[in-house]
Amino acid sequence: MIPAANPHRLAALRNCRIKAGEEESALALQSPWRREHLFASQQALETVDxxxxxxxxxDA
Known part of the structure; x- marks a missing residue:
């Protein structure tokens, strides 16, 4: 299970190419998420990491 995150902290980490401001991004991150979306997001984050x-x- 993915823990709830602070949408304002997440919005502050957004990519510089995103045109929406921090407040608009934070609001978008507060919408209800379906389990499969959270699972896919977690898998993508683990892959990037x-x-x-x-x-x-x-590099080392």
Missing amino acids: FFGQQLAEL
């Missing part, structure tokens, strides 16, 4: 770790090892 894994590849980041692999790249760090290659």
